[in-house]
Amino acid sequence: xxxxESILSSLERQGAVAVVRLTDASAIDWVADTLIExxxxxxxxxxxxxxxxxQIARLTERLGDDHxxxxxxxxxxxxxxxxxxxxxxxxxxxxxxxxxxxLAKGRxxxxxxxxxxxxxALRAHGLGADIIKIFPADxxxxxxxxxxxxxxxxxxxxxTGGVTPENAGDWIRSGAVAVGVGSALLGKQIxxxxxxxxxxxxTRTLLASVRGARKTNE
Numbered sequence: 555x556x557x558x559e560s561i562l563s564s565l566e567r568q569g570a571v572a573v574v575r576l577t578d579a580s581a582i583d584w585v586a587d588t589l590i591e592x593x594x595x596x597x598x599x600x601x602x603x604x605x606x607x608x609q610i611a612r613l614t615e616r617l618g619d620d621h622x623x624x625x626x627x628x629x630x631x632x633x634x635x636x637x638x639x640x641x642x643x644x645x646x647x648x649x650x651x652x653x654x655x656x657l658a659k660g661r662x663x664x665x666x667x668x669x670x671x672x673x674x675a676l677r678a679h680g681l682g683a684d685i686i687k688i689f690p691a692d693x694x695x696x697x698x699x700x701x702x703x704x705x706x707x708x709x710x711x712x713x714t715g716g717v718t719p720e721n722a723g724d725w726i727r728s729g730a731v732a733v734g735v736g737s738a739l740l741g742k743q744i745x746x747x748x749x750x751x752x753x754x755x756x757t758r759t760l761l762a763s764v765r766g767a768r769k770t771n772e
Contacts, residue, residue, distance in 0.1 A: 556619055558662050561643050562684055564596070564622055565664070566710075566731050569764040570722060571596040571646075573626060573714060573736035579604045581745050586613060588750055590621060592757040598646055598734065600626035601633055607640045614641030631657040638663050646734075648689055650674055655681045666712060670694070672702050675709055685710045685731060692716020696728040703729040719760035723767030735760060 565571065572589050574597055576582060586597055599610050606625070613623045624644035625637035631653035634645050638661050645658045650667040658665035659682040668689040669675040675686045688694065691713030699711055713725050714734030722733045739760060744752045 556643065558664055558684075561622060562664050565644065565685070568594070568596045568622070569726065569732050569768065570594060570760055571598050571622075571624070571712070571732060571734045572739055573598045573600065573734050574603065574740065575600040575626070575736055576603050576740070576745060578745065579606075579609055581748070582609055582613065584748055584750075585740060585745070585753070586617065586621075588753045589757055590617070592754055593761055594757050595620065596622040596624070598624045598626040598644075599642075601629075601637070602627050607636050610637060610642050611640035614643075628654055630654065634658055634665075635661075644684075646687060648687070650678045650681070650683070652681055655683055668714075672706070675702060675711070676706060679709055685712050687734065688713045690715030691725070696724060699725070699728040699730060719756045719763060721763070722760050723763035723765075723770075726764055726767035727770060733764070 572594055599606055610623055610625055622643045625642040626646040628634050628645050628647045634654045634657045644664040646666045647654050648668040650669055655665050655667055664684040666685040666687045667678045667683050668687045669678050678686050688711050692715050710731045712732045712734055713730055717733045717735045718738040725733050739756050
């Protein structure tokens with residue numbers, strides 16, 4: 555059985571999470587299989603996906619412990635509990651909802667609440683956040699990460715919003731422990747066309763960008 559520590563270690567080692575926000579749930583298996591085949595094993599199924607809880611349960615059972623299927627856009631403790639019961643390996647929220655953090659913490663599941671300011675980030679850490687999702691990251695920019703981490707290097711920050719396969723490494727160089735990538739990876743036209751070649755190429759670019767940044771940081 556996976557532990558909270560092993561899940562967090564895997565997420566940080568992976569360095570990138572695919573934020574799967576689809577209007578057509580029938581594309582989830584194709585998306586998951588394509589990403590995994592290219593080496594991206596961390597998938598965040600947002601609760602805005604039709605039948606998201608059932609999809610999380612099904613994917614978790616089908617993919618097994620070698621892959622990290624989490625729940626995103628979690629706004630209430632009740633939804634956090636449903637997602638965890640379905641097998642979600644981690645919980646992500648666009649905001650810091652104290653009840654969501656407490657529920658996940660109590661269940662021993664990694665939780666990543668969304669924050670926008672240094673004060674919010676420090677508060678989320680104090681509540682028990684494992685990784686702090688900076689959202690929308692493109693509004694604050696990469697200098698924000700360097701600025702916040704200078705006096706608070708103990709915070710683990712992950713940008714979502716504005717992260718692309720091409721600039722993912724720049725976020726890592728700015729201090730992010732991992733990045734969340736949504737529409738820049740899973741474009742609407744790519745999904746509509748089931749364009750496997752394009753999705754493969756974007757995934758390769760993303761992972762190469764993260765790896766390159768980490769070599770630079772060594």
